[in-house]
Amino acid sequence: MDCPHCCSTHTTRLQRTTVLGYAMSRCKGCRRTFNQRTGTPFNFIEVPTDIVFQVLLCRFRYKLSFRDIAEFFLLRGFEFTHEAVRDWEERFAPIVAEQLRAKRQGKLGKIWFVDERYIRVKGRWCYLYRGIDEDGDLVDVRLSEKRDMEAAKAFFAQAHEIAEQPPERVVTDRLTSYPRAITEELGSEVEHGTRGCLGNPIEQSHRGIKQRYYPTLGFGAIESAKRFCQAFDEVQQCLRPRTSMAEFVSLSKEREHFVERISELQEVFRAI
Numbered sequence: 001m002d003c004p005h006c007c008s009t010h011t012t013r014l015q016r017t018t019v020l021g022y023a024m025s026r027c028k029g030c031r032r033t034f035n036q037r038t039g040t041p042f043n044f045i046e047v048p049t050d051i052v053f054q055v056l057l058c059r060f061r062y063k064l065s066f067r068d069i070a071e072f073f074l075l076r077g078f079e080f081t082h083e084a085v086r087d088w089e090e091r092f093a094p095i096v097a098e099q100l101r102a103k104r105q106g107k108l109g110k111i112w113f114v115d116e117r118y119i120r121v122k123g124r125w126c127y128l129y130r131g132i133d134e135d136g137d138l139v140d141v142r143l144s145e146k147r148d149m150e151a152a153k154a155f156f157a158q159a160h161e162i163a164e165q166p167p168e169r170v171v172t173d174r175l176t177s178y179p180r181a182i183t184e185e186l187g188s189e190v191e192h193g194t195r196g197c198l199g200n201p202i203e204q205s206h207r208g209i210k211q212r213y214y215p216t217l218g219f220g221a222i223e224s225a226k227r228f229c230q231a232f233d234e235v236q237q238c239l240r241p242r243t244s245m246a247e248f249v250s251l252s253k254e255r256e257h258f259v260e261r262i263s264e265l266q267e268v269f270r271a272i
Helices: 049-061 066-074 082-103 149-163 177-186 201-205 207-216 222-239 251-270
Strands: 011-017 023-027 033-035 111-121 124-133 138-144 169-172 191-194
Touching (some): 049 222, 049 251, 082 222, 082 251, 111 138, 111 222, 124 149, 124 222, 138 149, 177 191, 207 222, 222 251
Parallel strands (some): 169 191
Antiparallel strands (some): 011 023, 023 033, 111 124
């Protein structure tokens, strides 16, 4: 591999490895040694990359706090603090979310269901704008401190960016800022419909973040809340076994899909 310090291609593989077993090399140009992790976000992390991935998977997939995760991995022989888990989430969650978001580029449906729900951040209520399409797949998610025209327009602009083309119809609640935001960001030809809570599929879609949000007892900062909500929804979408809302998936198929998608997620993580 090339030297991460001076980018020289004249390197020599050494016979020794790091404590974690990563191969070491020496650059003939700058004479510095390096390993497979040097120059990557994993540099100086004292646990294997696969363990960091499993830690973040536990964080976004299951109802576990930072301390719960640290205790769980202590039983497996890996000792780190809850602050290490917090640091890894801050370091890697935005990268993973962006990678998964890029894979969904241009693959959204023609009908969007959009709604917002309350999220408590440092004792204050904030608003999580979320959207799904007619198949139940994630459109986009955006946390805002305000529930106004500017926030609605920012959400639709962000969703339009990933969709690459406007939908045919957008279904929302009766929030007055939605019609104008849809017209200005998606176009006047986009049909706008309203629907109450009953029979609105996005209300069921909210359950994922609701159930994962309750054990955390709220967020301490708006940036950490944004980071978690974005990564959580992207991971949930990646692991979603259904291709339509009403599709029945057997337990065996669901497990097979889960193992397959976890392997894909792991490859994305290793490529960071």
